[in-house]
Amino acid sequence: GWLPNGLIPLFTTLLIVNFAFNGTEMIGIAAGETENPEKNVPKAIHAAVWRLIIFFVGTIVVISSLLPYSDAGLNAGGHGGLSSSPFVTVFNLMGIPYAEDFIRFVIITALLSTANSGLYAASRMMWALSAQNQLPRVFAKVSKSGVPVVAVWVTMIGGLPGLLSEQFGADVIFKNLMGVAAFTMVIVWMSICWSQFNFRRQWLRQGRSASELKFRTPWFPLVPILGFICCTATGLSMAADPEMLSGFIGCLLFMATCYASYYWLYHNKT
Template sequence: MIDANSTDQNQLKRSMKSRHLFMISLGGVIGTGLFLSTGYTINQAGPGGTILAYLVGGLIMYLVMLCLGELTVAMPVTGSFQSYATRFVGPATGFTIGWLYWLTWVVTVGSEFTASGLLMKRWFPETSVWMWSALFAIILFLLNAFSVKFFAETEFWFAGIKVITIIFFIILGGAAMFGFIPMNGSAAAPMLSNFTGEGGLFPNGLLPIFITMISVNFAFSGTELIGITAGESENPEKDIPLTIRNVIWRTMFFFVGAIFVLSGLISWKEAGVIESPFVMVFDSIGVPYAADIMNFVIITALLSVANSGLYASTRMLWSLSNEKMISPFLGKVTSKGVPFNALIVSMAVACLSLFSSVVAPDTVYMVLVAISGFAVVAVWMGIALSQYVFRKHYLKAGGDIRDLKFRTPLYPYVPIAAFVLCFASIVGLAFDPSQRIALYCGIPFIALCYLLYYLKNRGNKNQINSYNETDDYIRNIK
C-alpha cells in the first residue's frame, strides 16, 4: 500500500474512522438526488421506468466502485481518482478529472443551497430563497473550517438522521400504500394502482429511462467520496473495502425502496421538483406535523450533502495543488489539517449558484443537476479507465494479482462495462431539451481543461509519464 500524502509538507491528517467513512459516503448520496430529483424522474419515466432506471444506475455505481476499490486500497491518497488518472492515463487527463470533480461538487453544493431555500418557503412563504441559501452557506463554511475530525463527526450525525428518516419513510409510506394507515380523502389504499393504472409502468415508453439516466447517476453521486476520504482514513486497507460493500447495498435498498413507495402513492403525472415528493406523501397520509418534520429532515439532508460536497471540492483543489498542477497557494493547510485557501475558493464559486435562487429557481435547479450529473459521470468514466490501464500495466510489469488487497472482479469486463454504461448516460442528455445544456457546458469545459494544461506545460519535459509510475507502485506495495 502506498501513502502518497506522506511526502508533502502540507499533509492532511489521518483522523477518520471507519464509521466516518461509511456515513460520509452514504450521506453524500442521500440528498437532492433522492429527495427532489426523483419527482422529475417519476414524471418523465413513470413508476416502472423510474425503478428500472435506478436499478441500472445502481449497477453503474457498483461497477465504478469496484474499480475505485482496487485503486484506493492500493494507493489511499486524498483526491484519489485525480491522482490515478494522472499516473495511469496521463497528466492532462488527471488535470481534467480533478477540475471536473471539483465542478461536480461546487455545482452540487450550490444546488443544495437552492433546494434548501426552496423548502424553507414552506414555513416562510414571504421570504427569499437566496436569504436562506446565504445563511446555510455560512454555517457549512464554519463546519468545514474547524478540523477534519470535527467535519467527520458532524457529518456522521447528519447522515444518521437521513438514514433513520428513509427507513421511517419506507415503513410508514408502505403501510399507507397497502392500507394499514388511512390516507386523507382516500376511500381506499392505492395499493399498486399507480403501477397498473393509466399509462402503466412505462407511460411514456422506454426512451425516458435512457434520457433520465444522468439525473439518476447524479442521485448516486457521492459514493466515490470513499476515494476522497482515503487519504484521511486511519486504516484505509481495512476500512475502504468494508465501506464500499456496505454503502452499495444500503444505498440500493434506500433508493429503490423509497422510489417504490413514492411511485405507489403519487401519480406520475403529479410528480415534479417544486415540492419534495416525500413531503407530498406525508401530507397525504395526514400524520400530524409529519410533513413539516419531513421538510426539516430533508433540509438537514440537503445541507449534509452540501457539507460533504464542500469537503470533496476542497480536497480536490488540494490534490491538484499537491500534484503541482495549480498554485501551491491552494495546497496550504492549517494546523488542524484543513486546506483553508481551497475551502474559501470552493465556497466562493459554489455561492455563485445563489443567482439561480433569484431567477427561476425550479428551472435552474434542473440545469444544475444536469451539469453536475454530466461531470460526475465523466469522472466515473475516468475511474473505470484508470483501473483498466493500471491493471493492464501492473500485470505487464510482473505484479502478482494476489498482492492486491482489493481486486476488481471479472477484469477487464467490469471496467469496460462501467465505461460504456457511463458514456451511454451522457449520450442520453442529447435527447432531453431540458438537460441538453449540460452537454453544451460540459464538453467545452473538458476541452478547455485539456487546452489549458497543454498551454501551461508546453515545453516542460519534466511532466509525469503516466506509465512510469507503475514500476514504483509495484516495488512499494505492502
C-alpha cells in the same frame, strides 16, 4: 405496468439519477487521509453499496408498490412542489401527520450533508492539483491542523452563485446546474472505470495476481466496461434535452480549456 411510456423516459432521466448518486466516489478521495485504509476503505465501500440499495432502490420499490405512476410525479394532480412529492403522498395515505414538514427536515439534513461532503472533496481536489503544480501554489496552503484554508474559502465563495440563482430564472438555472454537476460526475466515473481497467491489466502484466490486491473489483473486466459504456450513454443524454443543451456545450468547452491549458503548461515546462 412496466414502462407505461416506453424506454425513452428511462434514458432521459439517467442523468438526474446519476446526480442523485453523486458522492460515492469520495471514498477514494478520503482514502488518502484514512487510518488503516486496507481495512476501512473496503468496509466503507460495502456500507455505501448496501445503503444505496436500502435507501434508493428500497424507497423506489415501496413507492411504486403503493402509488400508480400517474400519482407519483411532482406535478401529479395539477399541483407542483414539495406538497405533491410521492413521499408526502404515501405518508398522507398512511395517515402520518405533518408529512410535508417531515420531508422538509429530511431534505434540509440531506442538503447540509451534501454541502459538507462537496466542500471537503472540492477543496481536497484543489489542494492536490496545486501540490502537483497544476494550479497556483496558493491553493496548497494549509493550516496548522492540515486544512487547505484557501481552497476551502474559494470553494465556499464559488457556491454562492448557486444560492443567488433562485432570484433569476430558478427553474432553468437549477436544471442546468444539476445537469452540469451530473455530467461532470459522469466524466469522473468514466475515468474511474478506465483507470481501474488499465490498472488491473498492468498489474497482471507485471506478473502479479489479483489475489494480492486488498480490494478487488468484482466481475472484472465486465464491471468497468459496462460502467464506461453506461456513463457514456448517460452523458450524451444531456445533449438530447433542449433545456440542458447549453450546459452540455459549456461542459465540453470547459473540459477542452482544461486539457488545452494543461497541455500548454506541460510543454512550456518540459
